[in-house]
């Protein structure tokens with residue numbers, strides 16, 4: 484439990500073992516991120532990586548594949564030969580079949596050898612990037628082989644990072660938590676949610692609690708409602724088989740979007756200690772009003788995209804994607820109206836929407852303030868005006884915008900909205916670090932603040948279970964597909980806000 488906002492701290496020597504090392508995530512994200520950490524000297528020279536998977540592969544072959552991956556998927560699109568040399572020396576491959584205990588004996592031998600050669604001191608991160616159905620088995624095997632704890636009489640630490648999805652519903656998430664707690668202490672478990680590694684998501688804490696001017700307004704007295712938009716232009720990208728069973732509520736809402744939501748809604752933490760921050764997040768989520776079938780019908784909308792056009796390119800509908808049933812009922816879009824029944828937020832709706840194949844890739848939080856209490860300026864002076872909005876752009880084009888009313892220059896009083904803008908790119912002139920880079924380093928440093936705790940994973944599921952159940956049992960009101968690719972989702976989402984006298988922002 485260390486401070487959640489990282490100051491320069493020194494990472495200790497360690498070995499990162501990646502289970503599922505021949506998979507997509509390893510080459511797209513994990514190895515490029517670890518390479519950057521080495522390049523930026525954020526990890527010490529006493530550092531090594533072991534790729535582990537079922538495939539027979541030599542360490543040489545693995546190194547060659549990873550070098551290619553770094554060139555293809557890193558920001559720089561190249562490797563620095565000097566950095567690569569030292570990185571490659573610490574890069575190994577070991578065949579591990581998740582269910583085979585003998586393989587863990589061999590893995591343990593390799594890790595000991597690496598400790599001797601590289602001085603990694605028995606410190607280990609195990610990264611579970613396998614099929615989710617193997618997470619519990621992998622942890623069990625680590626436990627039984629003695630790898631889940633430092634060796635008897637030795638100092639050192641063992642941490643386990645678990646990729647998403649963490650369960651597929653409340654019962655399976657609870658079961659997984661129970662299983663892994665048999666072999667690991669909660670302090671060893673790092674459940675990753677890459678949204679928490681995004682710079683702008685972390686900035687939410689700084690923005691809210693390092694500034695004096697926003698927090699006094701951050702409540703039901705001044706805020707009319709909050710909109711969170713998480714829009715993607717991509718479809719299911721060849722993952723039709725997975726997505727059919729998931730849908731957007733499981734894939735994005737209960738994890739990524741709820742993490743962002745909890746940071747918007749939480750109370751100020753007592754300190755930046757990881758437990759204080761996570762305590763406040765779960766406290767906020769505990770006060771989320773439960774979804775009843777009536778509320779789901781009246782205040783939530785599901786959607787599925789049909790064919791359409793994105794950036795001038797024709798794209799197929801969801802049901803035409805590979806691995807998707809021609810009559811699929813899986814939702815690729817969802818909108819929820821959420822309420823926090825607590826003192827700060829009583830009566831303030833949080834409108835949340837997330838979807839694939841929408842008009843634009845954007846994730847943003849828009850806080851809409853109440854109107855000025857007295858209308859001094861008549862409507863004839865208003866050229867165009869919406870109430871004040873504070874927009875926090877999580878991605879892309881990261882930044883914060885405040886929309887305020889201003890007088891249009893001239894002899895008569897005319898009023899219009901203008902933007903006060905902060906852009907990360909312009910203000911800091913540097914490339915933002917990849918989420919995985921930040922999160923991997925946090926784990927190596929022993930800081931779980933930006934990882935999901937047991938209670939948060941279960942609470943996310945608890946909130947969405949009634950929706951998943953209701954939607955599984957009933958058909959959508961407007962038959963699927965009910966929105967065209969390249970639009971802002973089903974018409975019902977716009978109608979719903981309109982009925983409340985509000986309007987979705989067009990980011």
Ligand code: BG6
Pocket residue numbers: 647677715734735
């Ligand atoms: C993943 C989901 O967790 O997040 C994908 O499984 C989704 O379906 C992705 O596309 C979005 O991540 P980002 O960082 O591009 O917003």
